Amino acid sequence: MFRWAIIFAVIALIASFLGFGGVAGLSKDFAVIFLVVAVILFVIGFLSRGK
Known part of the structure; x- marks a missing residue:
């Protein structure tokens, strides 16, 4: 996305x-749009990886 x-x-x-x-x-x-979507996916992936 980036x-x-x-x-x-x-x-x-x-x-x-x-x-x-x-x-x-x-x-x-x-x-x-692509930048916002990429940042949102990055944050979701980062947070879900920590569990």
Whole structure:
């Protein structure tokens, strides 16, 4: 999940430099969603591993 978040963040950066605002905004949204999901899964996995 972290890999997908980084990929979409890089796509958003490149698209914003090239002037594609719509693609950059959508890629940023996907990057944030993937990052939040990855952090939630990481925390759940960390907490469940301790039992």
